[in-house]
Amino acid sequence: MKKVRLPLTDEVARELRAGDQVLLSGSVLTGRDAAHKRLAALLEKGEDLPVCLQGEVIYYVGPAPARPGQPVGSAGPTSSYRMDIYTPPLLARGLKGMIGKGRLGPETMRAMPRYGAVYFGAIGGSAVLISKAIRSARVVAYEDLGPEAIHRFEIVDLPAVVCVDTQGGNLYEEGPKLYKQHAM
Amino acid sequence: MRELDVARITQAVAELFLEANYVIGTDVMDKLAQSQAVEPSPLGRMVLEQIIENNTIGARERMPVCQDTGLSVVYLSIGQEVHLVGGSLEEAVNAGVRKAYQEGYLRKSIVAEPLFDRKNTGDNTPCVLHVRLIPGDKVQITAIAKGFGSENMSQLKMLTPSDGVEGVKRFVLRVVEEAGPNPCPPLVVGVGIGGSFELCALMAKRATSLPMSRSHRDPRYKALEDDLEREINRLGIGPAGYGGQTTALKVHIMTAPTHIAGLPVAVNICCHAARHAEMTL
Numbered sequence: 001m002k003k004v005r006l007p008l009t010d011e012v013a014r015e016l017r018a019g020d021q022v023l024l025s026g027s028v029l030t031g032r033d034a035a036h037k038r039l040a041a042l043l044e045k046g047e048d049l050p051v052c053l054q055g056e057v058i059y060y061v062g063p064a065p066a067r068p069g070q071p072v073g074s075a076g077p078t079s080s081y082r083m084d085i086y087t088p089p090l091l092a093r094g095l096k097g098m099i100g101k102g103r104l105g106p107e108t109m110r111a112m113p114r115y116g117a118v119y120f121g122a123i124g125g126s127a128v129l130i131s132k133a134i135r136s137a138r139v140v141a142y143e144d145l146g147p148e149a150i151h152r153f154e155i156v157d158l159p160a161v162v163c164v165d166t167q168g169g170n171l172y173e174e175g176p177k178l179y180k181q182h183a184m
Numbered sequence: 185m186r187e188l189d190v191a192r193i194t195q196a197v198a199e200l201f202l203e204a205n206y207v208i209g210t211d212v213m214d215k216l217a218q219s220q221a222v223e224p225s226p227l228g229r230m231v232l233e234q235i236i237e238n239n240t241i242g243a244r245e246r247m248p249v250c251q252d253t254g255l256s257v258v259y260l261s262i263g264q265e266v267h268l269v270g271g272s273l274e275e276a277v278n279a280g281v282r283k284a285y286q287e288g289y290l291r292k293s294i295v296a297e298p299l300f301d302r303k304n305t306g307d308n309t310p311c312v313l314h315v316r317l318i319p320g321d322k323v324q325i326t327a328i329a330k331g332f333g334s335e336n337m338s339q340l341k342m343l344t345p346s347d348g349v350e351g352v353k354r355f356v357l358r359v360v361e362e363a364g365p366n367p368c369p370p371l372v373v374g375v376g377i378g379g380s381f382e383l384c385a386l387m388a389k390r391a392t393s394l395p396m397s398r399s400h401r402d403p404r405y406k407a408l409e410d411d412l413e414r415e416i417n418r419l420g421i422g423p424a425g426y427g428g429q430t431t432a433l434k435v436h437i438m439t440a441p442t443h444i445a446g447l448p449v450a451v452n453i454c455c456h457a458a459r460h461a462e463m464t465l
Contacts, residue, residue: 019227019426021227021230061251062251062252062291062293063251063291064247064248064251064253064289064290064291065289065290065291066289067247067289073247073248073251073289073291074242074247074248074249074250074251074291075251076250076251076252078252078333079333079336079366081366101333101365101366101368101424101425102333102364102365102366102367102425103364103365103366103425121365121424121426123231123234123235123238123424124250124333124368124424124455125235125238125249125250125368125455125456125457126234126235126238127238127248127249127250127251128238128241128242128245128247128248128249129234129237129238129241131247132241146292146304147251147291147292159234161227161424161426163426171426171427172364172365172425172426174427175225175227175420175422175425175426175427175428176364176419176420176421176422176425176427177420177427178225178420178427179224179225179420179422179427179428179429180418180419180420181418181420
């Protein structure tokens with residue numbers, strides 16, 4: 001199991017391969033549909049983003065409410081494909097990786113090797129376990145979006161698997177191929 | 185006539201949604217453990233182990249096993265000898281949903297209007313409520329917390345009678361293959377066959393809430409359930425879609441009479457976090 005520090009450096013990103021099990025520690029941003037829509041609208045108008053994306057990793061998550069004394073409630077990944085249309089422009093702004101679940105679309109897949117970006121899969125429906133790795137959470141933009149606001153999480157040993165690497169290796173293609181027993 | 189205060193339905197609905205979101209049924213947990221014992225993929229085994237650990241902690245600490253605590257679907261079967269008193273039934277059910285989601289640290293995921301404003305209602309209401317009358321003086325309540333990662337991967341198709349068994353199998357397998365890793369496999373696959381457009385979808389949803397041990401009572405449909413489960417598990421998708429032989433935990437089929445010209449088939453995909461709970465009042 002590799003330990004990976006976030007934000008990501010180019011050197012660390014390049015060493016990761018699809019299928020690697022990793023423990024992620026450090027700092028990530030969160031965002032999902034509504035926040036991405038707002039970021040994309042700002043980029044379209046040529047305006048500044050409320051957060052700098054250089055080297056950052058975005059975790060696609062909308063947590064459940066925290067109980068008293070906890071930084072965050074259950075916080076597993078949401079489906080990544082819904083953010084696809086917003087992702088290439090964010091990669092162009094320095095975004096180095098995403099944490100989510102499920103396939104990425106062709107445009108994001110094409111853009112990732114160009115920017116040396118990595119896509120980590122967290123286990124969908126493993127939201128309690130993942131929440132234990134989140135040590136602090138604070139809102140950095142779009143507080144009005146509630147669970148969809150952009151948060152900054154400090155994480156320690158969040159379990160994940162490299163699903164798409166900087167060379168274009170894709171676990172969602174390669175993994176099932178090994179176990180497929182018949183053609184449709 | 186038996187009188188039943190709708191306040192009791194509010195309380196029951198609230199308890200059921202808390203239970204459904206915190207505790208995965210022992211039938212699903214057993215099936216996950218059995219799958220983990222035979223899954224050949226190391227990554228697949230790791231994913232199943234993590235899911236089992238997650239669900240164990242969720243039940244112990246009363247935390248929702250998934251952050252998507254779902255759109256609330258309620259099936260009410262009301263005995264026709266029951267006289268409901270104390271207010272509106274629909275409001276009472278929604279009050280139960282509101283109580284569970286506001287007091288139970290569950291995420292509120294419902295927008296009031298689907299296309300333009302998409303403003304969150306703030307309390308996970310309204311639920312989707314299906315009511316039917318049955319003989320007797322009891323009220324049966326089934327609560328389903330339906331996550332949309334899997335709901336979004338569901339499909340319905342109006343096949344024609346000539347498509348037959350092979351057509352149904354092809355369609356179900358195609359839906360699961362197209363869904364791939366997105367709906368959080370291993371899945372519970374609910375299949376509705378027959379009825380009308382809307383009844384077919386209702387059956388598929390209902391099928392996702394049936395116990396793992398249940399099979400269709402007609403042996404031909406039971407054989408089709410088993411056949412589909414086997415075929416789905418040969419697609420290679422595996423736990424989390426990382427590759428493996430555990431893609432479906434169970435396929436449940438529900439059927440209804442249909443029109444001479446039609447063969448509707450609905451596939452409602454449910455993730456491994458099959459969250460439902462039942463109670464009879």
